[in-house]
Amino acid sequence: MTDLVETIDAHGHEHVRAEHASTFEVTSDDWLTPAGDCILAIEATTTPAEFDPAFKRACRCHEATITATIVVEDEDHVYEETIVGSGHPDLTFAGDRSAVARTSTYVDDRTVMVEADAAAADLDRDLVAALADGADCTLRLAVDA
Structure with missing residues (x-):
């Protein structure tokens, strides 16, 4: 199967710290x-509830690999x-406010990826500083199932 892709555009905020050790999140909150x-990032243009049904189905496979490009x-x-x-x-993609990637296998309505190989705390600190200055952010999620 070819990659299916969802793209979320958002932007940083002065309170971005990206210090969480097991998740990262993009929210539609302002x-x-x-x-x-x-x-x-905040003010996300898309939430998991709006993702294409084919993308959601592909992500619900244990063998699916999901790549998040920030x-x-x-x-x-x-x-x-x-x-x-x-x-x-168990991914539902029902979240209508935020998309969360997790290093664990915990799943809730906001979860878009589990067993991630990095979290917010692992991100390049220059990238985080740019987000804290309000820089534009694009989260591209690609699934290969």
Whole structure:
């Protein structure tokens, strides 16, 4: 099967810290408190509930590999990180506010990937600083099942 792709556009916020050790998140909320240490970007243009049904089906396979590419662009630089994880039969993609990738196998309505090989705390600190300055962010999720 060829890759199926979903793209979420968002932007950073002054409270982005990206210090969470087991998740990263992009939210459609237009605010962020300092407690949101897994959130990378706000005002996401798309949520898991809006993903294409074919993408969702492909991600519900244990053998699915999901690749998250995070691209952050500020005035001077383009930063890019790639995180690879797995699909899971229990993924619902029902979340209508945020998309969360997890290093664990925990699944809830917001989960878009499990067994990720990195989390917010693992991201390049220059990328995080750009997000804290409000840089644009694109999260591209590709599934190969």
